[in-house]
Amino acid sequence: MVGEELDQGKLAVFEERIARGEKIEPGDWMPEAYRQQLIRMISQHAHSEVVGMLPEGGWITRAPNLRRKLVLLAKVQDEAGHGEYLYHAAETLGVDRQELLEALLAERAKYSNIFNYPTLSWADIGIIGYFVDGAAILNQTMLARCSFGPYSRANIRICAEESFHMKQGKEMVIRMARGTSEQKQMVQDSVNRWWWPTLMMFGPHDTDSPNSPQLIRWGIKTRTNDELRQTFVDNLIPELHALGLSVPDPDLTFDEGEGHWMIGAIDWDEFYRVIHGDGPCNKERLGARRKAHEDGRWVREALAAYAARAEMAEAL
Amino acid sequence: MTDTPWPRFYVFKQDSPEAPHMNCGSVHASDAEMALLNARDVFVRRPECVSLWVAPAARVAEVTVDGLAGLAPQADDAEGQAYEVFTKAAAKGQHAHVGQIAAGSPGQALRKASETYPDGVWVWMVVPSVAIVASPEDEGQAWFEAARDKPFRHQSFYHTERLIREIKAGQLDPEGDE
Secondary structure, three states, X not given: OHHHHHHHHHHHHHHHHHHOOOOEOOOOOOOHHHHHHHHHXXXXXXXXXXXXXXXXXXXXXXXXXXXXXXXXXXXXXXXXXXXXXXXXXXXXXXXXHHHHHHHHHOOXXXXXXXXXXXXXOHHHHHHHHHHHHHHHHHHHHHHOOOOEHHHHHHHXXXXXXXXXXXXXXXXXXXXXXXXXXXHHHHHHHHHHHHHXXXXXXXXXXXXXXXXXXXXXXXXXXXXXXXXXXXXXXXXXXXXXXXXXXXXXXXXXXXXXXXXXXXXXXXXXXXXXXXXXXXXXXXXXXHHHHHHHHHHOHHHHHHXXXXXXXXXXXXXX | OOOOOOOEEXXXXXXXXXXXXXXXXXXXXXXXXXHHHHHHHHHOXXXXXXXXXXXXXXXXXXEEXXXXXXXXXXXXXXXXXXXXEEEEOOOOOOOEEEEEEEEOOHHHHHHHHHHHOOOOOOEEEEEEHHHOXXXXXXXXXXXXXXXXXXXXXXXXXXXXXXXXXXHHOOOOOOOOOO
């Protein structure tokens, strides 16, 4: 009982610190639930960056010109780096990157659902930058204000780089929307396929997110799923309309009074189906990750052997 | 499926000759040499860097204001070795290199660091100077050159916001070619 009272006192101090806008650092006292929520969120975020390389990576060799190829290569490299920033942030909480990677390969960990959809055309590369990275930036801008110092700093670094990702995609979409009729058709088809999965990226409605109030109280998140989703829709719809593109939502209306674009119902059955492994590319993505891990084994072994030999030489 | 995990190295990055080295995160690597190369790939894809330091995580000790009271009292040891000191002085900041002290143990180094740099600090971090491996000074330019000629990695390279504004204002034909 004494221990519990002690923890109540620590919890009060902890919550006051967060209310004052202070950052919690790895050596500070924190509730176990705060630590666990952060490990879950940060590792999912890291895995998303790593798996997120796959849908785009396959298009590097098929980029239509050298400029687009250089840009896409740089973007995919950035995603690998973002994964590493985030694994580091998780490791400050006492987990090991190796455990996290093994959890991903063994399907015990999740990554963003969006990467379980296929990239069928070059226009998808533009739409991923414009939609998927655009949605990710909204989330990550919020997380850059997170109360946990290492996660906040990782997101600040990510946001600075992610703006380039969004803009290179948006530039492609603008170009294609103003191009030949085939290009317009290709980019419209891509909008049609990515619109709903992108909106699902923000997660379930606030009424179905039981963790949200605590995450907000502890400053891990500062905005709800629905708030972020609404900002995304309000930003994007006028731009798409200006470009002569439409979204596949017959119920979309503009609420004059509120100044918001109101979307139709999201198919949450699809969301949960894909999350639980039955999306178009779940098997392919994990298969590609496992293959990369196995194919890289000899490199890891060679480096380990080299390090061991150097250490032995030094000891002699 | 299991591999032997590589050790973790803390990474400290210096953005300009006038700026201190700042802790930016960590990488895993088989040795310090690979840690430097990994650190460059992970943290220096863009040009703001003139020097990198790496140090094995096992040699890095840190303490927050919270933890300071819990530090065991340390006997003064005149022999000791040199430690580099990093402090996080702003609530939202990163740990920046502030100087060097001599101490007999990591615990004593932390205590001395907290006494030498007491004001407005949230976290003290100490690393034995000998545990730090730096990017080669004589190759400084060549080491970070690769990040300099890729302007397309910067968001300012793209004029999307202006384009959208002009299309919305009817100054650019949405149907027309640029």
